[in-house]
Amino acid sequence: MSLTLAERAEAVLRTADGRAKAALSREHAAAWLAARDGSGPAMEIGRANPPDRPARPDRPELLAPRDVPRRRPGTPAGRIALLHAVAHIELNAIDLHWDIIARFAHVPMPMGFYDDWVRAADDESRHFVMVSECLEAMGSSYGALTAHAGMWRAAEDTKIDLLGRLAVVPMVLEARGLDVTPGMVAVFRKAAETKAVESLETIYAEEVSHVAYGSKWFHFLCGREDRDPKDVFHELVRHYFHGALKPPFNEEKRAEAGLPPDFYWPLAEAH
Ligand SMILES: [Fe+2]
Numbered sequence: 001m002s003l004t005l006a007e008r009a010e011a012v013l014r015t016a017d018g019r020a021k022a023a024l025s026r027e028h029a030a031a032w033l034a035a036r037d038g039s040g041p042a043m044e045i046g047r048a049n050p051p052d053r054p055a056r057p058d059r060p061e062l063l064a065p066r067d068v069p070r071r072r073p074g075t076p077a078g079r080i081a082l083l084h085a086v087a088h089i090e091l092n093a094i095d096l097h098w099d100i101i102a103r104f105a106h107v108p109m110p111m112g113f114y115d116d117w118v119r120a121a122d123d124e125s126r127h128f129v130m131v132s133e134c135l136e137a138m139g140s141s142y143g144a145l146t147a148h149a150g151m152w153r154a155a156e157d158t159k160i161d162l163l164g165r166l167a168v169v170p171m172v173l174e175a176r177g178l179d180v181t182p183g184m185v186a187v188f189r190k191a192a193e194t195k196a197v198e199s200l201e202t203i204y205a206e207e208v209s210h211v212a213y214g215s216k217w218f219h220f221l222c223g224r225e226d227r228d229p230k231d232v233f234h235e236l237v238r239h240y241f242h243g244a245l246k247p248p249f250n251e252e253k254r255a256e257a258g259l260p261p262d263f264y265w266p267l268a269e270a271h
């Protein structure tokens, strides 16, 4: 009996090692996509029992945000620290995308919902491996430095609220990635770190679709419940997200991802 999609999602969440998590994620993504295009055995959505927190490697040591050392991107050590933080975000993102599948498997959704999050999880798995390889080429590795402990908080806060999860994870946190990635690309370009530039450009191009998946399914669910998406978004972000959104916003990429200015500007901090 072949595993269901939800069981496969749970298996990724329960895999601790980063490279092993990414590899299993890619394998399950390929099996799902093969089931969908008819080239592989059919797969049910099924049900799962995802852990409250995903399994993670012993290293990096996770610290409260205020204890994570500040980075100085003008130095090689600072650039390694920046990439290490990106690798940590990508590993977390693999878990976030599988968690939305495992955690909300009981909510009836069109098949395209699963296609989108499986594809996003597959992208994040490639991103994690790419950035880990950059770190290794620079003489470091994922786990060599400390990392941010608070990354799973948004998932825990929204574990019973699919609309809240979509609002906070893809439409706030991943959208923030669109705002800050061009600045990171500039840092590595200035330092002539070609491999890092190429990796960050790939990530930047692919993350637009993850924000777009969030916006698409958020609008779908609001429409199904006959609720106004903008009002619901403001209400849920104020409820689940701790703090104001930080301009400057990448309005062009946000627009490409289906996030109009009247969604995020009213949630920006006073400036
Ligand atoms: Fe990513």
Ligand SMILES: [Fe+2]
Residues within 6 Å of the ligand: 093, 120, 124, 174, 207, 210
């Ligand atoms: Fe993403």
